[in-house]
Amino acid sequence: MARMAAGVTPFRGLSAFPITPADAAGRVDTGALAGLLERLAAAGVDSVGLLGSTGTYAYLTRAERRRAVEAAVEALGGRVPVIVGAGALRTDEAMSLAGDAEAAGADGLLLAPVSYTPLTDEEVFQHFAAVAGATGLPVCIYNNPSTTHFTFSDDLVVRLSALPRVAAVKNPAPAPVEAKAVVQALRARVPAGFSVGYSADWHSPDAVLAGADAWYSVLGGTLPRTCLALTRAAQAGDEAEMRRIDATLHPLWDLFRRHGSIRVVFAAANLLGLTDAQPPRPVLPLDEAGRAAVAQALAGLDG
Amino acid sequence: MARMAAGVTPFRGLSAFPITPADAAGRVDTGALAGLLERLAAAGVDSVGLLGSTGTYAYLTRAERRRAVEAAVEALGGRVPVIVGAGALRTDEAMSLAGDAEAAGADGLLLAPVSYTPLTDEEVFQHFAAVAGATGLPVCIYNNPSTTHFTFSDDLVVRLSALPRVAAVKNPAPAPVEAKAVVQALRARVPAGFSVGYSADWHSPDAVLAGADAWYSVLGGTLPRTCLALTRAAQAGDEAEMRRIDATLHPLWDLFRRHGSIRVVFAAANLLGLTDAQPPRPVLPLDEAGRAAVAQALAGLDG
Numbered sequence: 001m002a003r004m005a006a007g008v009t010p011f012r013g014l015s016a017f018p019i020t021p022a023d024a025a026g027r028v029d030t031g032a033l034a035g036l037l038e039r040l041a042a043a044g045v046d047s048v049g050l051l052g053s054t055g056t057y058a059y060l061t062r063a064e065r066r067r068a069v070e071a072a073v074e075a076l077g078g079r080v081p082v083i084v085g086a087g088a089l090r091t092d093e094a095m096s097l098a099g100d101a102e103a104a105g106a107d108g109l110l111l112a113p114v115s116y117t118p119l120t121d122e123e124v125f126q127h128f129a130a131v132a133g134a135t136g137l138p139v140c141i142y143n144n145p146s147t148t149h150f151t152f153s154d155d156l157v158v159r160l161s162a163l164p165r166v167a168a169v170k171n172p173a174p175a176p177v178e179a180k181a182v183v184q185a186l187r188a189r190v191p192a193g194f195s196v197g198y199s200a201d202w203h204s205p206d207a208v209l210a211g212a213d214a215w216y217s218v219l220g221g222t223l224p225r226t227c228l229a230l231t232r233a234a235q236a237g238d239e240a241e242m243r244r245i246d247a248t249l250h251p252l253w254d255l256f257r258r259h260g261s262i263r264v265v266f267a268a269a270n271l272l273g274l275t276d277a278q279p280p281r282p283v284l285p286l287d288e289a290g291r292a293a294v295a296q297a298l299a300g301l302d303g
Numbered sequence: 304m305a306r307m308a309a310g311v312t313p314f315r316g317l318s319a320f321p322i323t324p325a326d327a328a329g330r331v332d333t334g335a336l337a338g339l340l341e342r343l344a345a346a347g348v349d350s351v352g353l354l355g356s357t358g359t360y361a362y363l364t365r366a367e368r369r370r371a372v373e374a375a376v377e378a379l380g381g382r383v384p385v386i387v388g389a390g391a392l393r394t395d396e397a398m399s400l401a402g403d404a405e406a407a408g409a410d411g412l413l414l415a416p417v418s419y420t421p422l423t424d425e426e427v428f429q430h431f432a433a434v435a436g437a438t439g440l441p442v443c444i445y446n447n448p449s450t451t452h453f454t455f456s457d458d459l460v461v462r463l464s465a466l467p468r469v470a471a472v473k474n475p476a477p478a479p480v481e482a483k484a485v486v487q488a489l490r491a492r493v494p495a496g497f498s499v500g501y502s503a504d505w506h507s508p509d510a511v512l513a514g515a516d517a518w519y520s521v522l523g524g525t526l527p528r529t530c531l532a533l534t535r536a537a538q539a540g541d542e543a544e545m546r547r548i549d550a551t552l553h554p555l556w557d558l559f560r561r562h563g564s565i566r567v568v569f570a571a572a573n574l575l576g577l578t579d580a581q582p583p584r585p586v587l588p589l590d591e592a593g594r595a596a597v598a599q600a601l602a603g604l605d606g
Contacts, residue, residue, distance in 0.1 A: 025395060058419035059393055089463050090362055091584040092328060116361035116417070116450050117565055127585035148417050149452050262420055281394035282421050282430035 010081035011168035011195035012213050013046030016220035017054040019262075019269055020068055021277035025227065028064045030071035032275040035112040036221070039124040039274070042302075043224035046214075046231075048076065051085035052110060053147050054218045054262055058087065059280035066100045073105040079218050087112035091127050098135040109135060110170065110216075112142035113150045121156050126294040128160050138167035144199070145172065154186050168195035170216045173203035178202045181211035187211070201227075201261065202253035205242055208234035219252060220260040222268050225302045251297035259290060267294040272303070307481060313384035313411040314443050314471035314498035315516050316349030317534040320524035322565075322572055323358040323371055323502075324580035331367045333374035335578040339524070340378045342577070346527035349534075351379065354388035355413060356450050356453075357521045357565055361390065362583035365387070369403045376408040390415035390445065394430050401438040412438060413519075414474065415445035417451045424459050431463050441470035447502070448475065457489050464493040471498035473519045476506035482513035504530075504564065505556035508545055511537035521564040522555060525571050527606045556602035570597040575606070 004264035018040065021032035031053035040048055050072050051065055060068070069084050076082060086109045088094040098109055111131055113124045132139050141160055143152040152169070160166045169190075174182040187196050196208040197214030204215040206229060215234075220227035228244065233241040255264045266279050267286045271294060278285045286294065311422040321343065324335035348529055353375050354360035354368055363371070372387050379385060387404035389412045391397040401412055414434055435442050444463055446455040455472070463469045464502050472493075477485040500517030501510040507518040511534060518537075523530035529548065558567045566602045569582050570589045574597060581588045589597065 026393065048333045053420070089440070090329065113585070114419070117356070117582075118449060118564060119585060120587070123585045123587050130584075146421060260420060275373065279420075282416070282422060283428050284423070284429065 005281065009138065009167060009193070009195055010083050011138070011197060013235070014220050014228050015047040015049045015197070015214055015216045016045040016051040016227065016269045017049040017216060017218050018039045018221035019266055019275070019277065020051060020054070020055040020060065020274040022060065022064070022280065024119050024281070025058055026064060026280060028060065028068045028071070028277070029277060030067060032277060033068060033071055034075035036269070036274055037072055040133060040221065040224050041076055041079045044221060045080060045224050045227055045228060047081045047083055047107070048072065049083050049110060049216055049221070050083070052216070053144060054221055054265060056280055057085040057086060058114065062093070062097060062100065065097060066104060066108055069104040069106055075163060081107035083110050083140065084255045085110045085112065085142070086131065087114045089114050089116055091130050094127070094131045095134045098131050098137070102137050107136050109139045111139050111145055112148050112191050113148050119150050121153070124150060125156065125159060128166065129163055129242060132163050132165045137165065139165050140168035140170055140195070141166065143171045154189065157186065158189045161194050168197060168214070170197050170199055170214070173198035173200040173207045176203060176206035178221060179207045182209060183210045183212050201256060205230050205234045205246055209237065209239060218256070218265055219249070222265045222272070222274070223301060223303055228234040248301060255293055255297055259286060263290070264294055267291050268298060269299060270294050312441065312470060312496070312498055313350045313386050314441070316538070317523050317531050318350040318386060318500070318517055318519045319343045319348040319530065320352035320355040320357040320519060320521050321524035322377060322569055322578070322580065323354060324364065324578040325359070325363065325367070325583065327581055327584070329363055329367060329583060331371045331374070332578070332580060333370060335377035335580060336374055339572070339577055340375055343524065343527045344379055345457045346531055348523060348527050348531055350384045350386055351375065351412070352386050352388070352413060352519055352524070355519070356447060357524055358388060359569060359583055360388040361417060365396070365400060365403065365483060368400060369407060372404050372407040372409055384410035386411040386413050386443065388413045388415065388445070389434065390417045392417050392419055394433050397430065397434050398437045401434050401440070405438055405440050409440060412440050412442045413445045414442050414453050415447055416514065422453050424456070427453060428459065428462060431469065432466055433564050435466050435468045438468065440468065442468050443471035443473055443498070443500070444469065446472060446474045456493060458517045460489065461492045461606060464497050471500060471517070473500050473502055473517070475505040476501035476510045478508060479509035482510045486510060486513045486515050504559060508533050508537045512540065512542060512545060521559070521568055522552070525575070525577070526569045526604060526606055532554050551604060558596055558600055562589060566593070567597055570594050573602060574598050574601060
């Protein structure tokens with residue numbers, strides 16, 4: 001069990017989102033996953049975001065997701081809190097996944113309003129209320145319109161933040177020029193202690209510099225040392241150091257925007273020798289030119 | 304087995320898409336489904352679109368989808384061809400679902416590029432090639448950007464139309480003023496016999512009037528007689544009769560656009576006494592005011 005001390009939130013600092021290595025049939029390679037997690041623990045990330053979008057949760061069965069959580073909790077041995085993605089199209093399925101994660105020893109949940117039929121605000125509210133009401137774990141609202149096709153307004157986040165156990169939000173990072181205003185506007189409306197965090201790696205360090213609590217990082221799952229240094233600089237208000245490190249990552253951010261971050265970090269993990277696993281079909285690995293560009297972007301980075 | 308004679312396409316005329324009655328846990332009520340299908344067969348629809356978006360395929364397990372297909376094939380007894388939705392996030396799962404539908408006696412497949420990670424054209428092409436290569440059934444490309452979040456260009460449809468077994472496309476219906484140009488532009492680029500059809504009920508009759516081969520109809524699954532009369536008027540080029548019938552449906556089209564068609568047809572099926580089933584959570588039934596509006600819109604319609 002990696003259960004944290006009461007009152008400690010897993011939703012702060014650098015949350016590193018690893019890929020979930022699996023074979024072509026969707027069977028998770030728990031040994032390779034443990035290797036990735038060891039790398040994250042050794043770097044000292046603040047939390048692991050297991051089975052996020054980068055962790056291909058949407059493409060894995062309930063049984064495989066449970067295997068992944070169990071393997072992660074065992075591999076990390078309480079050194080790093082584990083946030084587990086519990087998103088599913090059906091409300092009952094999301095509740096079951098939340099129960100599985102809690103039983104396996106997760107420290108928090110990340111809940112995306114996965115949709116097929118476009119959902120209304122009321123439907124998403126009731127979905128979250130049902131899942132949060134069925135777990136003892138703190139829940140982070142996963143606002144990722146590019147994959148779930150639902151966009152949380154601040155109004156809805158505020159309404160959800162009043163529910164027991166809804167403890168955090170992971171929003172798309174605003175443009176740097178707006179970051180301070182956006183972070184402050186939301187923070188003024190949510191309860192004290194509610195964590196305001198961001199994803200989209202190329203803008204998230206600026207959000208942390210502007211006072212956000214957490215960066216939910218795709219690249220942090222594969223290059224944890226570099227992303228942790230970037231996070232610490234932003235947290236310390238050392239903008240010059242933050243910009244220096246961020247500049248070394250611009251080629252990767254460009255590739256993220258061009259190919260989608262998931263394809264790029266699978267290629268990076270392959271190139272770094274961390275795993276041979278490929279994304280789940282229909283998602284294709286990068287082609288030769290794409291892999292060469294990733295190799296070039298990785299050259300000289302610390303890991 | 305409802306298998307059709309060789310060379311006969313199920314992708315023509317009115318394809319009626321029923322809801323799939325299921326309990327709160329996602330168990331399909333095959334008796335209620337058979338009742339809905341009997342109504343469609345009695346009306347004489349040209350095909351049934353089983354497990355489409357309206358049929359909540361995305362919310363049902365593989366086992367329940369198989370049960371639904373088996374029940375439908377048995378209930379229809381070869382009187383009406385059955386097109387079965389085989390969409391899934393994973394390519395291997397879509398291939399399995401296609402195999403299940405074929406084994407159960409379906410006459411055609413409807414394949415949506417369900418996405419979580421946004422997909423590239425090449426990924427969708429390879430996904431379709433894999434599924435079409437694993438089935439003996441004709442496949443209809445299901446272009447429904449509002450649910451799948453992938454948009455097929457005509458270029459991609461044309462590329463796919465060269466694959467064996469890819470026999471049809473179900474596109475979002477164009478605005479009526481553009482219908483003839485849109486239908487003709489695509490038809491000029493696909494092989495002879497490739498079926499060009501449309502969904503979005505409020506614009507599809509105009510597309511049929513403009514020469515489209517098929518209307519994939521949500522409302523046709525619940526009010527088959529009215530939708531069939533509308534289809535026959537459009538096919539016959541009787542625009543006055545088409546407009547007359549269509550005008551009686553404007554209140555329903557307005558509700559479709561306002562609430563999403565799936566919530567409206569569940570309410571309609573409840574109000575007509577066809578089933579007590581509700582949409583799968585998180586999708587919520589219409590509230591009291593919404594149900595009253597549906598009741599009013601149904602008043603005086605033929606069924």
